[in-house]
Amino acid sequence: MDVNALTLLVEILDAGNLSEAARRLKMSRANVSYHLNHLEKSIGLQLVRRTTRRVEPTEIGLKLYEHGRAIQNAILAARESVTTLGQTLQGRVRLSVPSGYGQLVMSDWLIEFKRLYPGIVLDVMFENRVEDLMRDEVDIAVRVMSEPPQNLVARDMGLVKYVACASKEWGETHGMPQRLEDLGTAPVITAAVVGRQLRLAGYLGDARHEVLLEPTIISENFLFLRQAVLAGLGVGILPDYVVHDDLRRGDVVTSLDPWRLSIFGTHMYMLYMPNRHHTRAASTFIEFVLAEAGKAGRGAGA
Structure with missing residues (x-):
């Protein structure tokens, strides 16, 4: 043949x-x-x-x-x-990363990787769409989801923790939500899937609850959502890494902390096609990012 x-x-x-x-x-x-x-x-x-x-x-x-x-x-x-015989590591890695996680967490990793391997071209797209991840010949995608697609290799990069948060001033003036169902009537700031009702899942022990949200601000840009929270425009339902520094400084406060909240999923996964040859550049990148996720306390088993 x-x-x-x-x-x-x-x-x-x-x-x-x-x-x-x-x-x-x-x-x-x-x-x-x-x-x-x-x-x-x-x-x-x-x-x-x-x-x-x-x-x-x-x-x-x-x-x-x-x-x-x-x-x-x-x-x-x-x-x-x-x-590549006798040469420094070269090649191109095309990846797709979530807008918030990519900018706020992965950007430092990508810059460090580039310093270590200057011969490798990084072609990075910041986007949140889940459908057809491998379109446009993407080598690697990083996404938040509950269960990865069966047709892709999925490497667990760790849990994603969502928090209900607001500016300190907003919390003092309006009071933070005390029950999960309070979020159904609160001015919520979060990301959403276009064309779908936004349902927030909450887990307390073994029990699962759900509440329908009516956000006042919706965006895929998590830096903008963080600004809206800091401006006192409502309660953010955001991954903890978006407001990590603001929480540490006390500019942002949280409530419903015993709950495990989820909108898009509870895990961060690195995804790529099975049976596709990985260049040395891509293989090196995969292992580097997984190691960084582990050091950050987000990798599998952390």
Whole structure:
């Protein structure tokens, strides 16, 4: 069987559709379709199911994909071994990180990594969307969620603790929420998923409770949300790292501390595609960030 045909199948399934595969391969869509049809005819079996938006592998298509991926990884590893022989670590790592966690926690790690490995290009996107994490050929994504997607490798970076917080002045004037249901009528400042009702889950011991929130300020920009809390505009439902320094100084106070609060999830995960060859640059980056998360007390087992 033609190795090039197998790697073409890998590219098509990784891309998700023929048009995207053609863009990545710098070929016409018709050419990609022709080679796929030729491969299917030579085997005598359908390898992918086509819909209007995506292509999905059949059972035999998935098996051939796995073989093709293994071959592609071996070729990439051999090529990298030759090109990096005797050189300092080089390459490119493209990652997607949450806006708040990326700016407030990970930015120092990324800068330190760059100092240690100046030959590695870091291509960093700050965003919070969960759907289709591996679009645009992202190597690594970091996200807050309760359960990671089954189709991705997930490395646990530790628990995420949300706090109900407000400026000291706001708390003294209005009184901090004393019951979880008080948040349902409070002027809440938080992030939210567009188009969905915002439900806050609260865990106290083994019991789980839920309250529907009606935020007064919603944003994906956690630095802006922190400013809104400090300005005394309401009660923030924010990860603790967003207001860590403000709490230490006493500018911000919290309530409902015995509760474990969750909006998007309770864990931070590093996510990447299985069976995809990791360059030495990407592998080094993964282990560096996991070590930093562990030292910060957020890594798995911390």
